[in-house]
Amino acid sequence: xxxxxxxxxxxxxxxxxxxxxxxxxxxxxxQVQAFALYGSAKRGAAMxxxxxxxxxxxxxxxxxxxxxxxxxxxxxxxYTDNITENDKASTKYIITTHLTKEELxxxxxxxxxxxxxxxxxxxxxxxxxxxxxxxxxxxxLGAFVKVSGMFELDYFLDRMKxxxxxxxxxxxxxxxxxxxxxxxxxx
Amino acid sequence: xxxxxxLNEVEVWDGNYAASQALRQAQVDVVAAYPITPSTPxxxxxxxxxxxxxxxxxxxxxxxxxxxxxxxxxxAASGGRVATxxxxxxxxxxxxxxxxxxxxxxxIVLTVVNRALASPLNVRGDHSDMxxxxxxxWIQLDSFNAQEAYDMVLCAFxxxxxxxxxxxxxxxxxxxxTSHTAQNVSPLSDDEAYAFVGEYQPYNDMLDFSKPVTxxxxxxxxxxxEHKARQHKAxxxxxxxxxxxxxxxxxxxxxxxxxxxxxxxxxxxxAIVALGxxxxxxLLAAKQLREEEGIKAGVVAPRCFRPFPFDMxxxxxxxxxxxxxxxRSAPGGAMGALFNEVSAALYTTPNRPIIxxxxxxxxxxxxxxxxxxxxxxxxLAHAEAGEITTDIQQFSGxxxxxxxFFKTKRS
Numbered sequence: 193x194x195x196x197x198x199x200x201x202x203x204x205x206x207x208x209x210x211x212x213x214x215x216x217x218x219x220x221x222x223q224v225q226a227f228a229l230y231g232s233a234k235r236g237a238a239m240x241x242x243x244x245x246x247x248x249x250x251x252x253x254x255x256x257x258x259x260x261x262x263x264x265x266x267x268x269x270x271y272t273d274n275i276t277e278n279d280k281a282s283t284k285y286i287i288t289t290h291l292t293k294e295e296l297x298x299x300x301x302x303x304x305x306x307x308x309x310x311x312x313x314x315x316x317x318x319x320x321x322x323x324x325x326x327x328x329x330x331x332x333l334g335a336f337v338k339v340s341g342m343f344e345l346d347y348f349l350d351r352m353k354x355x356x357x358x359x360x361x362x363x364x365x366x367x368x369x370x371x372x373x374x375x376x377x378x379x
Numbered sequence: 380x381x382x383x384x385x386l387n388e389v390e391v392w393d394g395n396y397a398a399s400q401a402l403r404q405a406q407v408d409v410v411a412a413y414p415i416t417p418s419t420p421x422x423x424x425x426x427x428x429x430x431x432x433x434x435x436x437x438x439x440x441x442x443x444x445x446x447x448x449x450x451x452x453x454x455a456a457s458g459g460r461v462a463t464x465x466x467x468x469x470x471x472x473x474x475x476x477x478x479x480x481x482x483x484x485x486x487i488v489l490t491v492v493n494r495a496l497a498s499p500l501n502v503r504g505d506h507s508d509m510x511x512x513x514x515x516x517w518i519q520l521d522s523f524n525a526q527e528a529y530d531m532v533l534c535a536f537x538x539x540x541x542x543x544x545x546x547x548x549x550x551x552x553x554x555x556x557t558s559h560t561a562q563n564v565s566p567l568s569d570d571e572a573y574a575f576v577g578e579y580q581p582y583n584d585m586l587d588f589s590k591p592v593t594x595x596x597x598x599x600x601x602x603x604x605e606h607k608a609r610q611h612k613a614x615x616x617x618x619x620x621x622x623x624x625x626x627x628x629x630x631x632x633x634x635x636x637x638x639x640x641x642x643x644x645x646x647x648x649x650a651i652v653a654l655g656x657x658x659x660x661x662l663l664a665a666k667q668l669r670e671e672e673g674i675k676a677g678v679v680a681p682r683c684f685r686p687f688p689f690d691m692x693x694x695x696x697x698x699x700x701x702x703x704x705x706x707r708s709a710p711g712g713a714m715g716a717l718f719n720e721v722s723a724a725l726y727t728t729p730n731r732p733i734i735x736x737x738x739x740x741x742x743x744x745x746x747x748x749x750x751x752x753x754x755x756x757x758x759l760a761h762a763e764a765g766e767i768t769t770d771i772q773q774f775s776g777x778x779x780x781x782x783x784f785f786k787t788k789r790s
Contacts, residue, residue, distance in 0.1 A: 211561050214391045218563050224391060227560035249563070251524075251659035253556050254747040 193250075196243040196336075197259040199269045203235035205329030206265060210241040213333060216343070216351040217245050225250045238266075238273055259283055263336060265315055265328040276302045286335050286378065288315035288328050293379065311339050313378040322370040323363075330367045334374035345375050381406065381435045383569045392564040394528040394557035398464070398490045398550065399424035401532035403434055404572035407488075408459035408579070411439035411450025413469060416502045417554040418492035421464035444469040448476035448489075455485035456594045458584025460536065462487065466554060467494035470508040474515065480547045481516030482610065483594045486539030487547040489517070490532060493655065494554040495742040496709075503743025504554030506654060506707040509684065510716055516610055518548040518617055519684040523658045525562045528552040530634060533567070536576045537624045544617045545582060546610075551684070553655040555743065567632065575631055614686045621683055638683040639691035643669065647677030649758035650702040652692075652721050654680060657705060657739075657746055664751035676755045681717075692724045700762035701733040703754050705775075707740045714772055733761045739775035750775055 196213075200206030207228045214224035225244040230237070242257060244250050258278050264270050264287040275285065285306065289296050293312045297303045303310050313335040315328030323330065337348045349368050356364045384403070392400070399421045402410070412422035426438040439454075441447045447463050455461040465473055470491060480487050496507040512519060520535060522528040528550065535548040552558055567575065583592045598606060618638065625636040642662045644650065651661045658680040665676035679695045679702075681688055696702055704722075706715025713719070718736035725731060737754060740746045754775065760768050770783025 211391065214561050218389055218391045223563050225560055225562050226391070227393075227555070251663050252748060253524075253553075253560075253656035253660045255745040256747050256749075 194243075194245040194261070194342075195257045195259050196245075196261045196263060197257060198241035198243075198332075199262065199264045199266065199273050199275055200239055200241060200329075201235075201266045201269070202230060202237045202239050204265055205327050206239065206241040209263075209265070209329030209333055210243050212329075212352065212355050213243055213336070215355045216348060217243075219351050220343075222247060223250050229255060238269060261286065261336065261340065263332050264288060265332050267316060270296070270300060276306075283309065284339060285310045286332065286339055287312050288332065290314050290317060311335065311378050313374050315374060318373050318377065319370055322373055323366045330370040331374035334371035335378035337371070338375045338378050345372065382432045384433065386566050386568060388565060390564050390566060391561045392525055392529070392566075393559050393561045394522070394525040394552040395420040395492065395559065396424065397525045397529035397564050397566075398532050398552065399428075400566060401529050401572070402462050402488075402490070403428045404567070404569050405460065405462075405488075405533065405536050405576045406434060406573060407436055407462045409437045409439060409451070409454035409461045410463050411441050411447045411454065411461075412463045413441050413444045413447045413465075415444070415466050415469035417494060417504070417558045418464040418466040418469075418490065420558075421490050421492070444472040445476060448473040448480065448487075451487045451489075452476060452480050452483065452485060455480070455487050456483060456584070457586050458579075458581035460540075460579040461485075462490065464490040464492065466492045467496055467502070467508050471496060471511060474511060477512060477515040477517060477547075479595060482606070484545040484610070484613070485547055486536075486545055488532065488535045488539060489547065489549045490528075491549050491551045492554050492558045493551055501742040502554070504556050504558075504655075505741050505743065507709060509549075509551050509654070510708045512549060513685055513716065516546070516614065517685065518544075518546055518614065518621070519551060520548065521551045521654050521680075521682055521684050522557065523656055523680070525552075525557055525560065526564045526634070527636075528557060529564055529566060530628065530632070530636065533572055533576055534624050534628055534636070537627075538617065538621050540577075540580060541617075541620045541624075542580070542582065544613060544620050546613055546617060551655070556656045565632075571631070575628070618683075618686055618688070618690075636682055637691070638681070638688040639695050640680045640682050641695045642678040642680075644677035644679060644695060644699075646675050648675040648700045649755055649762060650677045650679055650696060650699045651705060651751065651754060651758075652679045652681075652696070652702060652717065653705040654684065654707065654717065657707065657751075660746060660748055661705075661751045664748045664755060667748070668752055668755055674755060674759060687720055689720075689724045692721055693728055696721070696725060696732065697728040697730055699732050701735075701758040703735050703737055703758050705737050705739055705754075707738075709741055710738060710772075718772075733758075733767055735761065735767055735769065736772040737775045738772065744776050746776065
């Protein structure tokens with residue numbers, strides 16, 4: 193079982209990202225779960241989304257989770273939300289920020305002893321450059337594909353195109369661009 | 380002719396989407412709805428399917444849930460296949476008309492996304508609304524995940540519209556935990572699904588002018604009692620139809636459903652009885668306890684909450700030593716309703732296992748695998764002591780001082 197926790201603000205696309213990831217994972221024959229917990233249901237409020245991935249049908253419906261991956265798609269939430277909650281010695285962090293990894297960790301003491309498991313990528317800037325709006329979910333998926341090694345990039349892009357097939361070609365192309373750019377930029 | 384959907388063998392759908400796709404595949408003629416969280420997307424999607432030509436039907440916008448169910452009653456009495464969705468306060472406002480629908484024997488399908496009842500206001504999942512419907516004369520089917528939410532809606536039409544049943548059917552799913560959680564779902568194709576559900580067969584429809592009929596007549600003491608007794612008998616007799624519809628569905632899909640689901644019960648010494656997603660979480664706990672500690676734990680769950688499966692509950696549980704019945708609804712000054720009903724069934728068995736009650740998960744409070752394992756172990760302690768070692772009614776996951784009521788009087 194692989195468990196993923198997304199830290200996001202309502203409106204940034206964590207739910208769409210989690211469901212999109214679930215859609216792609218399901219095409220590999222695996223079982224998935226994607227759900228979200230909202231604080232207050234308004235744009236900008238801190239919220240969390242979750243994925244579970246397994247070979248067998250997922251029958252665990254608890255909200256509690258020991259995440260294998262923590263994906264932070266809003267830069268400020270790394271500071272204001274408890275992103276290390278219920279983590280494990282192997283939990284990997286992918287955090288969107290314009291800072292270098294060293295600068296980020298210098299400001300976040302809770303990550304100091306996990307430095308080798310922290311990855312940074314500027315999903316905000318990448319989404320502005322590629323999609324033209326601050327929708328950091330697509331770049332985060334690219335960064336996740338790289339860090340997790342769960343898929344080949346080309347396979348993921350191909351499946352993601354099908355998930356997005358109802359959208360205009362321009363939106364599909366810009367999302368593919370965002371995923372690829374973040375895949376190459378995450379470190 | 381409605382357009383068809385090209386569905387994959389495996390889709391990733393949440394419970395709401397799954398239920399709405401089943402309504403589309405059943406080609407529901409009329410949905411009268413007043414959307415409410417967390418069931419909103421079911422009727423919203425139906426409206427979308429109508430607007431885009433995927434259903435040859437009618438979405439009726441109304442001013443309240445009372446009007447929504449009233450619209451459904453009118454459309455069903457006229458001779459159409461009818462469905463809607465609701466939750467919580469909306470369900471509460473529908474209650475008066477729910478009794479009208481069942482008394483008029485109208486096979487409406489109501490998809491209920493279970494949510495807590497105010498006050499205090501809460502949009503999250505518990506079973507207060509499902510319990511509020513339990514004396515309304517509807518058949519109530521419960522689903523534990525998104526796949527089942529889809530499957531149960533298709534089965535609901537077949538059951539309710541059967542000429543020997545002709546009763547309305549609710550299909551329940553847990554608010555957010557099922558309704559907003561996307562999981563792998565294997566749908567039937569549009570043609571397969573419609574072939575299973577079948578053409579709607581009207582019965583005493585008001586638009587058949589060659590045979591005028593009256594709905595909702597005034598009866599007083601002369602006939603009311605006979606009507607109600609006959610309605611109760613129809614509910615009880617629907618058990619065989621439910622069994623055979625589930626068998627047919629299994630033949631079509633390979634997915635097997637029973638009025639009472641039993642998991643790991645062949646050699647179980649302790650058991651949990653629950654509804655909704657909790658059933659699966661408890662099953663995971665039971666599997667882990669068997670592997671880790673050799674505890675013979677099992678889970679029993681009413682798939683069909685009404686008609687209450689008194690017979691099958693008894694068969695499923697009569698040989699366990701101790702069991703806990705979990706109620707996800709504020710009991711309002713009594714033992715949990717499911718506890719009472721399961722207890723009554725087990726009282727008529729020779730063994731009369733030890734039985735206790737937990738209230739849990741109100742307003743969406745998380746229910747964890749760890750807590751389920753603790754509850755199983757508590758049942759083992761009761762079994763080993765030969766009596767109830769705790770209060771009979773306890774509260775799981777409640778903050779503050781421990782709350783419990785009543786001690787055993789048997790030893």
